[in-house]
Structure formats: structure tokens, C-alpha cells
Amino acid sequence: MSDEEEHLHTVFGVPYMAELPQDVSDAEREEIKQQNERTNMILLEMFGDKLQKELRNLIDVSCKVDNYFALFMYLRLSKSCYNKENSVFLTRFLSSLLIIVKRHFENFINNQVIQISEMKASKGKRCGILTCVHRLVLFMKDTERIFDGRERRTEIEKGYINLLQAIFDAINRVAKEQQKVPVEVVMFENYHHIAQLLGSLRVEALTKVQVQAQKLYDSNLREYVTVKLGNPIEKISEFFEGVKKALETTAKPEEVGFQIKYSRNTLKGLIKQYNLKDVKKSIEHVIVKMEKHLSEEEKLFPVVSQAYCKNITSQITEYHALIRKCYPDSGLTFEFKAQDISRIFDEKIMAAPSKHHLHHRRQSNVG
Secondary structure, three states, rough: OHHHHHHHHHHHHHOOOOOOOOOOHHHHHHHHHHHHHHHHHHHHHHHHHHHHHHHHHHHHHHHHHOHHHHHHHHHHHHHHHHOOOOOOOHHHHHHHHHHHHHHHHHHHHHHHHHHHHOOOOOOOOOOOOOHHHHHHHHHHHHHHHOOOOOOOOHHHHHHHHHHHHHHHHHHHHHHHHHOOOHHHHHHHHHHHHHHHHHHHHHOOOHHHHHHHHHHHHHHHHHHHHHHHHOOOOOHHHHHHHHHHHHHOOOOOOOHHOOHHHHHHHHHHHHHHHHOOOHHHHHHHHHHHHHHHHHOOOOOOHHHHHHHHHHHHHHHHHHHHHHHHHHOOOOOOOOOOOOOHHHHHHHHHHHOOOHHOOOOOOOHHHHH
16 A cells, blocks of 8 residues: 555545455455455556646646636546445545645635735725725635535545634735725724625634624724724813712712812803804815715715714713703803714714715624
């Protein structure tokens, strides 16, 4: 038995002889085994080297023309290798070809990983969805069509994970290298795209990767909305964040107003600085900023707008409650309500270019 044949037996579980009935004696088993081995060796000598060389050349040429041939051949050979009706010779022969095909597929994945690691940020325009992410979508959809419902997917799923890890690294790197938009925009747009892809394909081996992509999308969107876009009622927010901290320490609600920096007069002065007209103007400025930052292809403008609107309206609702709690009977209130802010956003989204008029309920809750 050659080293290569022994390796094929270990890796693929190829039997050295066909299963025999239990009533066959040990001597008969040994004789049949020797006959099988002689037959296999004769077949290998007659056809093995020459035929394998021709088929190896065919595999090499096919994979140079199109790497997807490796996928089709991997599918066919893996299925044929495990066919129990095969002779030992055929199983060993096909298994040797399967090793070659798997090597081509691994080289294809490794080359893709290298290309992804060398990818640079675009200098002339907003990043949007990275080229490697678009290619991943095409590759995974094509591959899943080929391997849909197949049992032997280990190498394919290992290739997926290697590609996704390289793409995650590329997204993080390119997001920091480019200068056109905030880092968070590149991050949440691309991770949103990947989370959608993995959610639609439902590959069990990639569940953890999908969850990771979803978390990165959520965290970067939250950072962009709550920090990078600014706050149209910033001073009011700072005031009430201080009130909340005071309540968390020693102050009772009715005592907060006795502190100079949190007095009724201080709050009254802040409220006068923020009328509905000025707040609306600030929100319009934020919306223009969003449109400049967000790519058209991912179409997340309504999602980001709604998230930003929710962030502001929840603050206003909370601050109204704090006024009632800490400044009862003061008669203090904002010139605007949460509903006014929501209406401003609704009007601006409807008045935005038609490229934004899409339903995004599905996109805002990927997976």
C-alpha cells in the first residue's frame, strides 16, 4: 500500500475491501482481500497514472478558465467518492482527484483573501458598499445555488468564513483610511449589507458571523445617530443629563432646583433659546448632512432618519417627565413636543428625492 493510498484511507475512510457476509471464514476473507488488492493494483498500473494525469490537466485548465469549475467538480467528486457501490479502485482514484480539486478551491479562496487585504479606499467618491462585499454576495449566492441541500459542505463553509473575516478586516481598515464620510457610515452600511446577505441565505455555520455583523451594524448606526450627527437641543440635553446625575447621587427631585446650575431660572433661559423654528432649522441641517454621507445603493436614509428622530423625541419625552418631577407647578415647558419633531422628519423624508422613497422596515431589522 502506497503512502498516498494510506492517506486516502485515513482521510476519506475508503475501505480496503468490500464488506462481506459474517458467515465467510477468515481464510476466505483473506483470499478475497488479496484478490481485491491484486485487481486494484492491476487497474492502477493500467489506468491510474495516465488517466489521473489527463484528468489533472483537465481540472487545472478548467479552473484557470473559471474558478467555479472547482465548485462543480468538488460537488460531483465528493458525492461519487462516498458512493458505497464504487469499487475500491474507483473510490481511491476519485478521491485522489478530489484532493486536487479541493486544493484548487483553497487556492482560489486564498487568492481572494490576498486581494481583499490589498484593497484601498476610493479617493474620488464616497465608499458606499465595498467592491469585495459586492463580490461576496455574488459568490455566496452562486455557491449556495450549486450546493443547496448538500451534506458535504465543510470546505465551502470554511472558505466562507475565511472570506468574511478578510472582508470584516477590510471594512474596518478602509473605513479609517477614507476621508469622505464618518467612519461609522462605512461600517454600518457594509455590515448591514452583509447581515442582510447572511440572513437571506440562512447558512447555519455562519450564524455567529451574521450576529456579529448585525451587532456591528447596530453599534455603528447608534454611534453615528447619537454622536456624529449632533443634537439640535444640545444645551437642553446637557442640562438634563446633569439633573439625572444629581438625582442618582443625593438630591431629591424637589431639591434639584435649589442648585444654581439646575435652577428654574437657568432652565427657563435654556428653553427660551430653543424655539420650534430654530430646532427645525437644525434638523434640516442634519438631514442635509445625512444625504451627503449616505450612499444611494444601500438606501438607508429613511432608517437613519427614523433612528435620529427617535433619539431626539425620546429625549424630549424624558425631559418633559423630569420637568414634572423636579420642577412641579413651574409652568415650564418646551415650545415644541415630540410630535412636532416627528412631523418635521416625516415632511423632510417625503420631500427628499425619490431614491429615498422605499420601504425599509425589513432593512432596519436585519436577520
